[in-house]
Structure formats: structure tokens, C-alpha cells
Amino acid sequence: MIRKTLLSLSSLALMLASGSSLWADGTVTGIVRDAQTGLSLEGVQVSANGATTTTDRSGRYYLQLPAGTQTLRFDYLGSETKSQVVDVADARTAQADMSLGLEIFEMDAFVVQGRALGTARALNQQRVSDNLRNVVSADAIGKFPDENAAEALSRLPGVSIERDQGEGRFVIIRGIDPELNSVSIDGVALATPGADERKTLLDTIPTETLASLEVTKAVLPDQPGDSIGGHINLVTPSAFDRDERFITASGAALYSDLTDEFGYKFSAFYSDFLDADRKWGIALSAVASERKFGSDNMESEPWELVEGDDGQEYWAMTDAMEIREYNLSRERHGLSFNLDYRPTDTAQYYLRGSLSEYTDQEIRHAGVLSFGEEWEDENEDEGDITEFTGLGDNGYTAENVGLAREIKDREETMSIYAISAGGLNRIDSLTLDYKAGFSFAKEETPYDFEAKFELLEDANHTDPSDGDFEVYRINPDFAFSNTRGDTLGINFAGPGSDIDPYDANSYEFDEVEAARQDVEEKHYTAEFNARYDFEDSFQSYAKVGGMVRAKNKTSDVSVRVSDDNPGDLDELAGFVESDVRDAYRTRLPLVTESIRDYFRANEGAFAMEDDLEGNVVEDFDADEYVWATYAMGGMTFGQLNVIAGARLEHTDFQTKGFRYDGDSEMVTETEFESDYTNFLPGVHFRYEITPDFIARASWTNAFARPTFAQLSPGIVVDGDEIEQGNPELDPYESMNWDASLEYYFQNLGVVSMAVFHKKVDNFIYGYEFTDDATGNDISTYRNGESGDITGVELGYQQRLTFLPVEGFTFLANATWSESEAEVLERGDMPFVKQSDLVGNVALSYDYGNFFVRVSGTYRDGYLDELGEEALADRYIDSHFQVDISASYTFAHNWTVFADLINVTNEPLRAYWGESGRLAQFEEYGWSAVLGLKWSL
Numbered sequence: 001m002i003r004k005t006l007l008s009l010s011s012l013a014l015m016l017a018s019g020s021s022l023w024a025d026g027t028v029t030g031i032v033r034d035a036q037t038g039l040s041l042e043g044v045q046v047s048a049n050g051a052t053t054t055t056d057r058s059g060r061y062y063l064q065l066p067a068g069t070q071t072l073r074f075d076y077l078g079s080e081t082k083s084q085v086v087d088v089a090d091a092r093t094a095q096a097d098m099s100l101g102l103e104i105f106e107m108d109a110f111v112v113q114g115r116a117l118g119t120a121r122a123l124n125q126q127r128v129s130d131n132l133r134n135v136v137s138a139d140a141i142g143k144f145p146d147e148n149a150a151e152a153l154s155r156l157p158g159v160s161i162e163r164d165q166g167e168g169r170f171v172i173i174r175g176i177d178p179e180l181n182s183v184s185i186d187g188v189a190l191a192t193p194g195a196d197e198r199k200t201l202l203d204t205i206p207t208e209t210l211a212s213l214e215v216t217k218a219v220l221p222d223q224p225g226d227s228i229g230g231h232i233n234l235v236t237p238s239a240f241d242r243d244e245r246f247i248t249a250s251g252a253a254l255y256s257d258l259t260d261e262f263g264y265k266f267s268a269f270y271s272d273f274l275d276a277d278r279k280w281g282i283a284l285s286a287v288a289s290e291r292k293f294g295s296d297n298m299e300s301e302p303w304e305l306v307e308g309d310d311g312q313e314y315w316a317m318t319d320a321m322e323i324r325e326y327n328l329s330r331e332r333h334g335l336s337f338n339l340d341y342r343p344t345d346t347a348q349y350y351l352r353g354s355l356s357e358y359t360d361q362e363i364r365h366a367g368v369l370s371f372g373e374e375w376e377d378e379n380e381d382e383g384d385i386t387e388f389t390g391l392g393d394n395g396y397t398a399e400n401v402g403l404a405r406e407i408k409d410r411e412e413t414m415s416i417y418a419i420s421a422g423g424l425n426r427i428d429s430l431t432l433d434y435k436a437g438f439s440f441a442k443e444e445t446p447y448d449f450e451a452k453f454e455l456l457e458d459a460n461h462t463d464p465s466d467g468d469f470e471v472y473r474i475n476p477d478f479a480f481s482n483t484r485g486d487t488l489g490i491n492f493a494g495p496g497s498d499i500d501p502y503d504a505n506s507y508e509f510d511e512v513e514a515a516r517q518d519v520e521e522k523h524y525t526a527e528f529n530a531r532y533d534f535e536d537s538f539q540s541y542a543k544v545g546g547m548v549r550a551k552n553k554t555s556d557v558s559v560r561v562s563d564d565n566p567g568d569l570d571e572l573a574g575f576v577e578s579d580v581r582d583a584y585r586t587r588l589p590l591v592t593e594s595i596r597d598y599f600r601a602n603e604g605a606f607a608m609e610d611d612l613e614g615n616v617v618e619d620f621d622a623d624e625y626v627w628a629t630y631a632m633g634g635m636t637f638g639q640l641n642v643i644a645g646a647r648l649e650h651t652d653f654q655t656k657g658f659r660y661d662g663d664s665e666m667v668t669e670t671e672f673e674s675d676y677t678n679f680l681p682g683v684h685f686r687y688e689i690t691p692d693f694i695a696r697a698s699w700t701n702a703f704a705r706p707t708f709a710q711l712s713p714g715i716v717v718d719g720d721e722i723e724q725g726n727p728e729l730d731p732y733e734s735m736n737w738d739a740s741l742e743y744y745f746q747n748l749g750v751v752s753m754a755v756f757h758k759k760v761d762n763f764i765y766g767y768e769f770t771d772d773a774t775g776n777d778i779s780t781y782r783n784g785e786s787g788d789i790t791g792v793e794l795g796y797q798q799r800l801t802f803l804p805v806e807g808f809t810f811l812a813n814a815t816w817s818e819s820e821a822e823v824l825e826r827g828d829m830p831f832v833k834q835s836d837l838v839g840n841v842a843l844s845y846d847y848g849n850f851f852v853r854v855s856g857t858y859r860d861g862y863l864d865e866l867g868e869e870a871l872a873d874r875y876i877d878s879h880f881q882v883d884i885s886a887s888y889t890f891a892h893n894w895t896v897f898a899d900l901i902n903v904t905n906e907p908l909r910a911y912w913g914e915s916g917r918l919a920q921f922e923e924y925g926w927s928a929v930l931g932l933k934w935s936l
Helices: 002-018 109-114 116-128 149-153 594-601 612-616
Strands: 026-034 045-048 051-054 060-065 068-075 082-088 093-095 098-100 133-137 159-164 167-173 181-185 212-216 230-235 246-256 261-273 280-300 303-307 313-317 320-344 347-370 374-376 382-384 387-392 395-399 402-427 430-455 477-481 489-494 507-533 541-562 620-637 640-661 666-690 693-704 715-718 721-724 732-745 749-761 764-770 777-783 786-799 808-823 827-829 837-847 850-859 862-865 874-876 879-890 894-901 908-912 917-923 927-935
Touching: 026 068, 026 082, 045 060, 051 060, 068 098, 082 093, 082 098, 116 133, 116 212, 116 732, 116 749, 149 159, 149 167, 149 212, 159 850, 167 230, 246 280, 303 387, 313 387, 313 395, 395 489, 402 507, 402 594, 430 594, 541 612, 612 640
Parallel strands: 026 093, 026 098, 181 230, 640 715, 721 777
Antiparallel strands: 026 060, 045 051, 045 068, 068 082, 133 212, 159 167, 212 230, 246 261, 246 927, 261 280, 280 320, 280 917, 303 313, 320 347, 347 402, 374 382, 387 395, 395 477, 402 430, 430 507, 477 489, 507 541, 541 620, 620 640, 640 666, 666 693, 693 732, 715 721, 732 749, 749 786, 764 777, 786 808, 808 827, 808 837, 837 850, 850 879, 862 874, 874 908, 879 894, 894 927, 908 917
8 A cells, every 4th residue: 555655656746747848958057156265055046937946065056948048047145146148959958157256245255265155055055945954054163162063053943952061962853852863974874872872972973074964854755754853964075065175274272161171172174176177076074182071960869758857748868869070081083085076067976984983081989878778677677777857948967878989980982983985867857866875883881990988887886766676887967958959068967976977997898890881883774866857847856766774783781890809998098089179068088090090900809790680681782674765756836846755664673682580690582573664755835935035834754763772672670570671662653744934134144933743653751560460560661642742933143234333143043842742651741852942042243354253052941851750750950051252364364263162151950850859960160262273
């Protein structure tokens, strides 16, 4: 039935198009470039005699016209419309190149290239797009202090980001979980290094290796179907982006206020033609940097209600909390290359590649306060050691608190590689394009070392109420204040014994853990597309194609532990860190990182043993095979363009893992497989009210595959408690409606409005239940029924030419949305990661050789994780970050630039439930960049 539907769509497109009058006799082709810089201009509208086309990224266009004298019209935002007369001959190709300049700006070539032209390129690509798409050009990226691709994308309407250690990592489109986006580089799907995830770590990819970044919010049938949130395509630079050699290099010093450490960044770009005929071109870009930064952090487990002396219930931490100090050194490397061969106007071939990786050296000092320890007497009576006194609305005292000091020393490398080869051939009205690609990602953790010391045991104490049992440990008391605030006040309130928590001699060795992990993901992709443009007055075409992809993902974890140690490690006193920030003034000792070196030199004395559960539960080997085909067609009726079609994607999934039984310590292999097919029809309308006033509407369908954590074959059995994935989950399915209006100003501005609605079925969430047959408590994942997300996007960008002072530009965008998903056990819940409001605002001054911009990004709070009950739901609080960028160009090709990032030291705030109960508070301080750039 589905195959018949696709065949019917193809036949319908052919019949509609072939029923039109054949009229085109010749072809006009040419390249449009910027008159000052020689940059190829993408998105130029070229029209004549009722026919219209647009230039591609190399500035080239193809237009079929009847024989005779024709007048070509070239329309580009920021430039005056120009015309050119050309003679079109029967069955011949005429050449008509054009140069356009941004006449509204009186600047030298370098300044135009780096500023106004970047805005022009992005806006023109959006204006002529067949579907709803936003673009960030490489020229515009430099206006913001963005370290990586995620942060650059966050400037677009409806886009927000998840941060890790203050740096953007994952992209959220219109409040949809990043797991539900598709990401590619030069059209090749990117592998992702995370063990549990499908979402791509975009903090891995530096902006210096990219030419542009594109976000498609309403995908066409020839784009990936697994794009409920949207499709992100990262484009690497090409020599054909310009008409001559181009070289640029920069160096910068990086500074972190929190750690008072300096780093560096160096980048370079080179592009040129390799032959006199300009048929071969090469482009190379590279970046290397080291950033030293850190964070100060408080985290806690979910709180519970505890009865106070007055009989009322108050919130208190009954499990554990940690006070952490992170110090990181991140070395980032990026490389892209693009080798192009264009022997004729109708043929082009390429070899493209990119490498992006960073290596983190992370030191984490932590103090762990435990409230959930229990005692047990000889009669197996049990009770909590910690007692809570003085409970109130904003503070209490926890008596007998377990206390430990920990250090974590980890090296982690995240890598993404991609290489592709392909080409494009035009044979009269038939266009063929094809590519084969390989993408490889790796998460490599060669060591993850942890050492833990606990406050000394005092086994001579008995419970004061009766002496029938022995308490395992008597610990100090701590008073907590400001429990409704972002950070807690923590003060030692007196010892439960003579043990002093401030004295390093009071801590004894508890355990060490040494782990490693290797995660690899490989993609092999092949794609073929064929488009036929009919010679009719409707500019109709039919396009069909297919894609095959084989994916393999593996995870291998090794964990070794020991609670034995050489005598030198009996007490913490010999391994105390003195150079600490102690942001929360606890004055408690921290473990020095030199303990890892001691461990390596004396590893044999620790009697390390394999952690059987840790070694096998996260190990898996998964294979996924995808076959996709589509058919689509387009027609133009005056000012209305219509595209309709459908995509079919079939997925086969197989995975192997292990089951661990904690009681018997038995390990057995597990194996699962599943398959499913998704049919994804869609229709897109684009109505050109005027060349600068565009209306769009679309109805599309998309889906998303479950994550590897959700599909995990690993099973852990601990008595009557079972934790497992669910490899039989159905994929998410979404039906999407989009509509938008955009008005473009000739002085490089736009005002836009878009509305959207998504109905998502089979959404996936964590689920806990009791199996009636066995009585086991099972934690797993399941498909929900349905959910909806609805929103509106507003955007505005314009040079403020009405002001008495020239050079000001204002940018603002905002997206409001609301969502509702039906969780069977909990009722209606918002979508995970969905913020009610996200937005950007920026004011820049750009005149002559001087540029400065103040920008802010805002994101409302959102549900981050769904707990087993409402009080265990984790929420991320709202976030507003302010950045400042400035530059000055001198001697024509030298630029000095400076950035201030997170000027107001905006922290990360997370809380449990819909309240202010602390889950996490993390500060990063501000950071700065000062550098020099040279271009030729």
C-alpha cells in the first residue's frame, strides 16, 4: 500500500507537469559574486520571462528560457536590482555572470566581507528557501563570542541550548528534546560519541571550521525523516565560495575569571584554485585551542517532607548532597578540507572531510554529606542515623551527618570525524546528485579515577535512648540555612563525638575506583537523487531518491574497585589539597589530585578487583540499518509555489548486551531485535506576496528513534528490583503544522512571525511498576499515548537608519510555546526540555572599521528529567546570559578583537519538583578573549 502511494505521487507529479505546454528552448547559466570581495552569492533570485531560479552556494544558477533576446533580473537583499540582456539560442547554453555590491554600505572590502555581507548571505538564503529555514553564515558567527556550533545556533529564533560546564552542548529546537533532532555535516548524518544518546554533541565542533549553519524546521521529503524537532546541517567551506585565493589566520588569549587561568586559540583558513582554468579548488581550515576553566557547584538528591517538633511537615534533604569544585583544561582541535573538481558548468565532484575533537582533563573535588545512612541491631531492627531538629521554612539542623571527601580525576576525549565523496551532473533537464559518506564518533575515557575518604568511625558509642545496639558511626551535626534559596548556608553545629570534621587526620581511607570506557559509533551512508525539470510555464519538476545507512554502536566499560590500601593512605592528612577556591566557605579539607599518581605507582598494593556489575551492564553492541526512499514534485502557479511528496523510512535494529543477577553474581548474554517502517507525507506552500514579503505554510510528518539508553539490552537484577531498557519501544511519531510570514528590508533586515503545532505520538518516558506475576519492582521505559506542543515565533532585525547616528543594528527574536503530554501514571505533563519562552536580543554599532555588539540569550525554565513522582521531577531554572564583542580593523587586513562572555556570571540553577528545592547550583564566572586576525 505504501509503495503504491509513493508510485502514485510520482506518477501524479509527472502527469501534472507533462500536461503543460513545452516551451523552453535554451539554457542560461552564470555565477553571481559580490563586486567588492569576490564572494559567491547564494540566494540571488534570477528571473526572466516568468521563470525564476536562485543561485546555489557557489553563486551559480541555471535557467531554462525560450530562444530569443531575454532580460535577466538579479535581485539580492542589500543590493540594487540589476538587469542583463542575453541572447538565448535553441538547444544552446548562454553564459551571463553578474557582480552585485552592497551599495547601501560605504566600507572597504574587508569590512563588508566580515560584517554586512555575512548578514546578507544568511537573509537571502532564508528568503528564497522553499521551506521554513534559518541560516547562520560564517561571516556573521564572528559577531558573537561563540565557541562552538551549538552556541552559534542558539542565536536563531526558536533555538535554545543545554549547557555543560557553562558551554553550549546540545541544541533544542522549539522546545523539543535534542534527541529528536537530526544533524548532518555537508549532508552526511553525523555519528555521536555519547554512549546513551542519539543527540549530537555540537560543543565538539568549533565554529572556525564551518561556512554556515542551517536549521530546517519543516523538512522536505528529500531531507531526513527523523527530524521532529528539526534538521541541522553544518556546511564546511569551499574554494568556490570565492573567486580568488583567500587566507586568514588568528590568534587569541583566553581567560577564565573563576579559575584565574589563561588559555589560547589559533585558527587558520586557506582556499585557492589549483589550476589556471579554475576547475580544481581546495579549502582548508584548522583550529587549535586550550581553555582552562571551572565551576563551583552544589547538588542534592530529591528532598522529602519531614515532621518537625511542631507537628508540621517541612522539606529536608534526606539522602545526600555534594559540594563540588571543578577544574578543567579543554584542548579542542578542528580541521576541515574540501577538494572540488568542476570540469564543466554541468558537472561537479567533491571530496569533503572534517575532524572535530576535544580532550578534557577534569579534576573534581567533592564533599559528600549523607543523610540516608541506617543502623541495624542484632535483632535486625533498623533506623535512620540522621535526625532533623529545628525544622522550619528556611532552615534546620541535621544531626549525625555522614561526611566524606572525594576526588575525581578523569581524562575524556570526544571525537567526531566525517568524510564524503559525491557529485552532481546535469543532463539537459535531468539533474543527478549522489554521495557516499562515512562518519565516526568516539568517546574515549582512558582513565576515570576516584578516591574517597570518610570521617573516622567511632564504634564505641551507643544510642542514648537504650544501649542494646551499637551505632556504626557517630558523625557531626550541620546547620542548614537559606534552604529556599539558590545556595545553602552550611555550618558545623557541633560534633556528635570528639571527631573534628575540619581536621584531615579525622578522615580514613574508604575506597578507590579506576574505570575506563570506550564508545564507538560508525555510520556508512549512500544517497542518490534524481530531479527532472519539465519545460513548461509552471516550472514544475519531479524528484525521487533513496538512502541507505548502516550504523554500528558499541560500548565497553571496565570498572575496578578496592577498599584496601597501603598504610600511607590510612588517613587523609598526607593528601590534602591546599590551593582551593572553597566558594561556599565550608573550610573542609579536599583530597589532592596527586593521589592518582600515588595510586599508579603503588597499584599492586591496592588489591583491585573487577566490579562485575559495572563491567557488563553498560556494555552493548548495536546494529541499525536504515533504508529510505521518497518521491516529490513541485509546481509554481504565478506567485505560489507548491511542493508535495512523501518519504518512506524502514529501520532494522539489533542489539546485544548482558543481564547481571546481583544475588547469584551471574552474567548472561541478552539479545533483542526490532523493525519498523514510517510513512511521512508532506506538502509545502510558498507564496511570494512581493519579492520581499513571503508567506509559507506546511503540513509534514516526522519521527524519531528511541535513544540507546532507552533501547539498552542491559538488565540488572537486585533481589526483587529489576532495572532494564526496552528494545521493543516504538519510535516517536509527529504530525506538524507550520505557517509563517516574513518581510525583508533592503537594508538587510527582516521582521517575521511563525506559528507551529506538533502532535507527538508514542513519546517515551521512564516507567516504574510492579509485575503482578512475579512481584518484582521493574524500572524501564515505555511509550506514552500522545502529546502536543504549540507556539509562536517572532523575529526582528534591522539597521536603525532612522537614528541621527549611523551604524546601529537591533536584533530580537522570541518564541513562546506550551506543551502537554499524557503520562499514564502522572496525568498531563509538559514536554521534557520545553521552555515557555526562549529569545535573543542584540544591539550592535558598526561604522567604519569599528564594531561592537552587546547580546543576550534567554531561556525559560523547563522540565529536565521526569522522576518516579512529582517531588523527584528535576527542573532547570531560567537562564539569561549577556555577552559583549568588539573589533577594530586597521591597515586594511588586520583586526583586533575582544569578547566578554557571561558578563553577569549567570549560573545554572536546577531544583526538584515545581519549587525552589535545590537540585543543582553551578557558577562559572565570566571569561574573556583578546586576539588578532589577519586576512589576505
